[in-house]
Amino acid sequence: MLTSWDSGVLLITRRTGDTVRVAEDRLAAGKVVPAAPARRRGPAASFPELARVTARGWQPLESEPLGDWTLRAAAGFTRRANSVLPLGDPGLPLDAALEHVRAWYAARGLPAYVQAATGAEGTQEVLCAELERRDWVREVSAEVRIAGLAPLDDTDADVSAVRLGRSVDDPWLRRYQRTGEPGPHVTKVLGSGPSVWFASVAGTDDVPAAIGRCVVDGRWAGFMAVEVASAHRRRGLATAVMTALARRALEEDASAAWLQVEADNDGARALYDGMGFTVHHHYHHYRPRAAAADLPTTDDRGPGDQGTDA
Structure with missing residues (x-):
């Protein structure tokens, strides 16, 4: 544009x-480009x-x-x-x-x-x-990706080990690696949303092997904080977590899914490609060049940033 x-x-x-x-002296020609056709x-x-x-x-x-x-x-x-x-x-x-x-x-x-x-x-x-x-x-x-929700339920993932709950607990937070010592502001943000679900798969030393978060909002289910411990990757745990959360969202009459992932996170992007997620748009965070130092907390790498099954 x-x-x-x-x-x-x-x-x-x-x-x-x-x-x-x-x-402008390098410009040879220009034309008005029509809006992109509807997504298929x-x-x-x-x-x-x-x-x-x-x-x-x-x-x-x-x-x-x-x-x-x-x-x-x-x-x-x-x-x-x-x-x-x-x-x-x-x-x-x-x-x-x-x-x-x-x-x-x-x-x-x-x-x-x-x-x-x-x-x-x-x-x-x-x-x-x-x-x-x-x-x-x-x-x-980062990319904002969308997909139909029903296909996420149609996987062969074993969800028997996935535990779902309404509130975030200490073991879940110990696996969540995008913040330091979590204060009440962290748990309040994580617990916010119309209908919030937390998923975890038992690991060792009271730290889950995998976690995830889903926010159901009308027809939409958003997937966030999908993380898998390095020792447990490539075992289908990310898929199992997302499948379990998708099934719960479908029970609440959601029909569409969204997630956010950094554009250079190739592992997570490959996983979501396989699940049928396509890029809807990109978003960017801008700050003044002379502003204070970066936020001393998390980034926005999105689901799967600490390791996926890709």
């Missing part, structure tokens, strides 16, 4: 969020619907509207719960809105992050380009 044309330079944003600068695999979903559903899977401890934007904070646990969700007009000129964002997060001792998306109809390529023009840097990029 052509996102800016200024001072003789064209800025083109790819679906993945990568940007390319082209001198997976459930139909618009970007605004998915953005709101995925946000409800990682709910902050506090939030504040800024026009159509939402500022979110959760004491620094996950960028998804500690970033701006900019779905629409902030009600201010962009520079003023970003200044408000920086002040709001600074008051909470947090770096300012804006989560913006690319790669689907209605995503935010122009906002991404404007952030880069203002020296905001892209720090994390």
